[in-house]
Amino acid sequence: MASATLAFFSSSFTPTATLSLKHKSSAPKTTLSFSNFGFLSPHSLTLSSRRSPSPLPKSSESEPSVIEVESSEPNSEALQVVEEPPPELPKREEIFAVVMIGSRQYIVFPGRYIYTQRLKGADVNDKIILNRVLLVGTKTSTYIGKPVVPNAAVHAVVEEQGLNPKVMVFKYKKKKNYRRNIGHRQPNTRIRITGITGYQDSPAVTLDS
């Protein structure tokens, strides 16, 4: 309970936005979706699971460039060749939305990806608009939909149509010599969220802080 009160008092939007940079190189992402939820994953794990390693090349580039700059100080050539650690990523709008896809709800941030059920008829690099948006939150106000925020749309791009990791479905009845072993991979689609629009006119709950 102490941790719950701590979280209540100390969390605000900016820490989540800056945390996104640190968590870029986190472990392979487990999605928020029902079927793939890490069993009893604690609060911190769900936080990192949502952070996708989206611009992974950028984060790996920044680390070796920093090391090289430090170690090759006398060598001016190397300094000129190696670029400065890249500046902060282009400012993301600090906004999130709760979107419903395939009867599951996801909390969605621009620039990150999510895994959803396989969307039939969507090819790679298709632009998708998700219009069942249940809640939009910005830094200062929250737009709560009853049930949907009117005219809100979440734009996304289909990245990949793949399969979930295999689960072994093993059925066994004791003393009856019955054993069935089946592997199953559920098809999924990875979509990357590009932006959230259209919520400005809806009734909002605004903070005074």
Added chain:
Amino acid sequence: MNKDKIFKLAKGFRGRAKNCIRIARERVEKALQYSYRDRRTKKRDMRSLWIERINAGSRLHGVNYNNFMHGLMKENIQLNRKVLSELSMHEPYSFKALVDISQNAFPGNKKAVLPPRKEGISVVL
């Protein structure tokens, strides 16, 4: 081939169950049965975890889970428990807005008592 698969699945098991095929085979079969059963119970456990968290989060604002959900249903807000629990943890202002909406829709428990406000070091204790 089958033996290799069994040993791969038996990683981390205790004692001879990770090394000896006769014991490993039994233990792996049991493990697979448990995982089949637990994929179903996981859904139940997760839902009860989310309900606990929503309960805790809304009680900070003086509303218990019961009345909170009733108020949301009355207002036709269709956020599910998973999302509500995430909001209660990470987006406290949005969650407070939801609690206010729910209280307006369904005042409910008038005798609800807010927990005493903790100041200073007692926040951590």
